[in-house]
Amino acid sequence: MTDAVVARGVELTYGDRVALAASDFRFPAGAITALIGPNGSGKSTVLAAVAGLHEPAAGELTVLGSTPRKERPRIAFVPQSTKVNDLLPVTVREVVAMGRYASLGMLGRFGPDDRAALDEALDRLDLQPLAARHLRELSGGQRQRVFVAQGLVQSHDMLLLDEPTTGLDIVSTEVIRQVVQSERADGCAVVITTHDFAEARAADHVVLLANRVVAEGAPEEVFTPENLADAYGLELNSSHEHVDVDDPAHRPTQTLHRHVEIPPLDD
Amino acid sequence: MDWLAEPFSHAFMQRAAVAGILAAVTTALVGTWVVIRGLTFMGDALAHGVLPGIALAVLWGFDPTLGAAASAILMVLGINVVHRHSRLNEDAGIGLLFVGMLALGVVIISRTPSYTGSLTGILFGDALAVTTRDIVLLAATLTAVTVTTAVFYRSFLVLSFNTDKAEMLGLHPRAAHVVMLALITLAVVASFRTVGSLLVFGLLVAPPATASLLVRRVPAMMAAGAVLGVASVVVGLLVSWYADTAASATIAAVAVAAFFVVLLFRPVSARR
Numbered sequence A: 001m002t003d004a005v006v007a008r009g010v011e012l013t014y015g016d017r018v019a020l021a022a023s024d025f026r027f028p029a030g031a032i033t034a035l036i037g038p039n040g041s042g043k044s045t046v047l048a049a050v051a052g053l054h055e056p057a058a059g060e061l062t063v064l065g066s067t068p069r070k071e072r073p074r075i076a077f078v079p080q081s082t083k084v085n086d087l088l089p090v091t092v093r094e095v096v097a098m099g100r101y102a103s104l105g106m107l108g109r110f111g112p113d114d115r116a117a118l119d120e121a122l123d124r125l126d127l128q129p130l131a132a133r134h135l136r137e138l139s140g141g142q143r144q145r146v147f148v149a150q151g152l153v154q155s156h157d158m159l160l161l162d163e164p165t166t167g168l169d170i171v172s173t174e175v176i177r178q179v180v181q182s183e184r185a186d187g188c189a190v191v192i193t194t195h196d197f198a199e200a201r202a203a204d205h206v207v208l209l210a211n212r213v214v215a216e217g218a219p220e221e222v223f224t225p226e227n228l229a230d231a232y233g234l235e236l237n238s239s240h241e242h243v244d245v246d247d248p249a250h251r252p253t254q255t256l257h258r259h260v261e262i263p264p265l266d267d
Numbered sequence B: 001m002d003w004l005a006e007p008f009s010h011a012f013m014q015r016a017a018v019a020g021i022l023a024a025v026t027t028a029l030v031g032t033w034v035v036i037r038g039l040t041f042m043g044d045a046l047a048h049g050v051l052p053g054i055a056l057a058v059l060w061g062f063d064p065t066l067g068a069a070a071s072a073i074l075m076v077l078g079i080n081v082v083h084r085h086s087r088l089n090e091d092a093g094i095g096l097l098f099v100g101m102l103a104l105g106v107v108i109i110s111r112t113p114s115y116t117g118s119l120t121g122i123l124f125g126d127a128l129a130v131t132t133r134d135i136v137l138l139a140a141t142l143t144a145v146t147v148t149t150a151v152f153y154r155s156f157l158v159l160s161f162n163t164d165k166a167e168m169l170g171l172h173p174r175a176a177h178v179v180m181l182a183l184i185t186l187a188v189v190a191s192f193r194t195v196g197s198l199l200v201f202g203l204l205v206a207p208p209a210t211a212s213l214l215v216r217r218v219p220a221m222m223a224a225g226a227v228l229g230v231a232s233v234v235v236g237l238l239v240s241w242y243a244d245t246a247a248s249a250t251i252a253a254v255a256v257a258a259f260f261v262v263l264l265f266r267p268v269s270a271r272r
Helices: A043-050 A068-074 A092-104 A112-124 A140-152 A170-185 A197-201 A225-232 B011-036 B040-049 B051-060 B064-085 B090-109 B115-124 B132-151 B153-161 B163-168 B173-214 B218-243 B247-265
Strands: A003-014 A017-028 A032-036 A058-063 A075-078 A158-162 A189-194 A205-209 A213-217 A234-238 A258-262
Touching: A003 A043, A003 A189, A017 A043, A017 A058, A017 A189, A017 A205, A017 A213, A032 A043, A032 A170, A032 A197, A043 A058, A043 A158, A043 A189, A043 A205, A058 A068, A068 A075, A075 A140, A075 B163, A092 A112, A092 A140, A092 B153, A112 A140, A140 A158, A140 A170, A158 A170, A170 A189, A189 A197, A205 A225, A213 A225, B011 B040, B011 B132, B011 B153, B011 B173, B011 B218, B040 B051, B040 B064, B040 B090, B040 B173, B051 B064, B051 B090, B051 B115, B051 B173, B064 B090, B064 B173, B115 B173, B132 B153, B132 B173, B153 B163, B153 B173, B163 B173, B173 B218, B173 B247, B218 B247
Parallel strands: A032 A189, A032 A205, A075 A158, A158 A189, A234 A258
Antiparallel strands: A003 A017, A003 A058, A205 A213
C-alpha cells in the first residue's frame, strides 16, 4: 500500500506551545485513517498541516507526493461544524456549490458539469429535499451532511474531515459513514479526526495522538491498554459498550484515573 | 402629490437626493458583508477613525477626502499592529484605535477657529450642501464598489462561511479581507460629506440589517438593503424638509427606525 501522507520529524507549534512534538507518521493511500486522542492532543492541527493550512515548524511533510500547499486543489477539506458561520444567508445548494469554486476560481462560469457534480453530492448525502432550505433552518446533523457534500463536490484525491460525526444523530452519522466507506472504495484517501473509539476502530489505519504520536497502525495494534493509558491516563476495561472519553457524563469526579470501556476489536 | 415633488424642485435638494441615493446603494453593497461577517464594530471604528485626517484637512486646507482616506488606512494598520504584537483580540485593537483616533480628531479640530461648526459638519455631514464634485466622487465610488463586489463575490462569500475553506478553495481569504476593509473605507470616505462620519455608519449597517430580516440570500440582501437605503434617503429628506430637522441625522434615524418597524411587523414566513 503506498502512502498518501508521509511525515518525517514533523513538529507543529502555535507560538511557544507545541501541538505536536517532532513525529513520524504515515496515512496510507486509498484507505481510511483515523486521528484520535484527547482534547488538545493535536488532531485538528495535524489535519490542518496536511491541508497546508498550518506550516510545520520543523520536519518534512509530503502529501500526495508533493508539498501540502501544492496539492491543495486535490484535497477536499471539511472543517469542524462549530467553526462555520451558519447564520450566513445561503441555501444548502449554494453552500454545497462553494466546493466547485476550487476549479472555477473567482469568475469561472458554473456549467453543466458543475451542476451534475452538485446534484450527485446532494444525492449522496440525502440532501435533495433540503436543497432550497436555509443553512440556519437545519439540524446539526443535516448541517454536517451539507459540509461533507461541499467537500465531495470538489474534485479530490484526498478527503479530510474534522470531527465529522461528533454530536450527530444516528441517521446523519450513518449517512456520513457510508459516504466515507464509498470514498475509500473509490480509491480516495480519507482522514478523519474523532473522539469515538468505534469510529476509529472502523478505520484501516489509526494514529493515536497526545501532542506526539503515541502509536500508529492497524486499530488492533494501536488500541492496547498501554497505548491508551499513555495517551489518556486510563484504566481499561474491555466491553461492548461504546464510551466517548471526552463526554463529561463518563468522567468520575473523585478519581485520578478515568475508567473507560472500549469496544472489542473483533466484532 | 405636490407635497412629494415640491421639496425636490429645489436644486440643492435634488443634489442631496442624488448623493444620498448613491451613498445608500454603495453602503448597502458594502454593509451587507459588514453585517454578515460581524464587522459592525470595525465599520463603526472606521467611520470615526477618519476624523483626524479630515480635521487636519480643515486645519491645513487640503482635500478632506484625502485626509479621511489616509486616516482610515492608518487605523487599519494600527489595528493589525495591536493584534499581531499583543495577546489582545482584534476587537480590543479596534476599540483602542477607535477612541484614540476620535480623540485625536477632536483635539485637532479644537485648534480650529470654528471648532463647534467644523466638528458638527464632519460628524453629522450636511446633505443639503452637496456639490457636483461630491456626486461625481460618489458615482465613481459606487462603480468601483459594484465591480469589486462582483469580482470578489465568491471570495467574500466563502470567507464569510469559513476562512480555512476559503484558503483551501484558493480564494485568498487574507487578500479578500483586505479588499473588504478597503471597500468599507472607500464607502465611508466617499459618503461622509453627505451623511457625516458618524451617521454614515447608520447607512452602512441599518439597511443591510433590515434586509437580513426579510430576505434569505446575499444578493437579495444587497438589493433589499439598497432599496431600503434609498427609501431612507428620500423619506429622511422629506421629513427633514417639513419638520425642519437636520437632513443627515434624519436620514440615519429613518434607516434605523425602519429596522425596528420591520423587526416588529415582518411576515411570519420571514421569521424562520
